[in-house]
Amino acid sequence: MIRSELIQKISDANPHLAHKDVERIVSAIFEEIVMAMADGRRVELRGFGAFSVKSRDARIGRNPRTGESVPVKAKAVPFFKAGKLLRDRLNGAD
Amino acid sequence: MSDGTITRMDLTEAVFREVGLSRSESSALVESVLQEISDALVRGETVKISSFGTFMVREKGERIGRNPKTGEEVPIHPRRVLSFRPSHLLKERVAAGNGA
Numbered sequence: 001m002i003r004s005e006l007i008q009k010i011s012d013a014n015p016h017l018a019h020k021d022v023e024r025i026v027s028a029i030f031e032e033i034v035m036a037m038a039d040g041r042r043v044e045l046r047g048f049g050a051f052s053v054k055s056r057d058a059r060i061g062r063n064p065r066t067g068e069s070v071p072v073k074a075k076a077v078p079f080f081k082a083g084k085l086l087r088d089r090l091n092g093a094d
Numbered sequence: 095m096s097d098g099t100i101t102r103m104d105l106t107e108a109v110f111r112e113v114g115l116s117r118s119e120s121s122a123l124v125e126s127v128l129q130e131i132s133d134a135l136v137r138g139e140t141v142k143i144s145s146f147g148t149f150m151v152r153e154k155g156e157r158i159g160r161n162p163k164t165g166e167e168v169p170i171h172p173r174r175v176l177s178f179r180p181s182h183l184l185k186e187r188v189a190a191g192n193g194a
Contacts, residue, residue, distance in 0.1 A: 032108040036100040043100040080178035
């Protein structure tokens with residue numbers, strides 16, 4: 001399923017809403033999650049999962065082609081952990 | 095920085111601000127977006143949200159684990175796990191931060 005298919009499903013289930021508005025709604029949801037993570041915040045959606053930001057220390061990387069050492073700066077990376085309900089559903093506890 | 099966890103309530107508020115719907119309808123829409131994504135994953139589909147990331151289900155085979163306390167060997171049954179691959183955009187925005 002891709003973004004446009006998700007929008008279509010929500011749109012089909014809500015015929016009173018303009019398709020354009022559903023697009024804006026779906027974008028607003030993801031944008032809110034992205035903004036929160038860019039702020040270093042955690043996004044906790046019970047049953048679904050939690051998005052969080054992990055910090056990676058600076059390290060010495062290596063250019064795989066040349067074998068040359070290159071310093072890699074410390075950085076923040078996005079992380080997602082599935083919630084218990086979704087994990088259980090994936091394994092047939094529906 | 096990391097002051098306060100974001101929850102469904104904040105997502106509902108974001109939808110409420112974006113379109114002129116009631117809070118309860120905004121809340122129901124947030125729920126149905128999460129539900130549609132979950133249902134697709136349970137069906138075994140990969141869910142790809144452009145400029146956000148990709149959720150995918152991976153099958154793990156059976157392996158022998160060990161109870162770390164007793165040292166006893168226990169089989170870990172085959173199972174399905176969910177992984178999330180953030181898009182380049184998401185990685186860049188998280189790495190750059192909001193400059194707060």
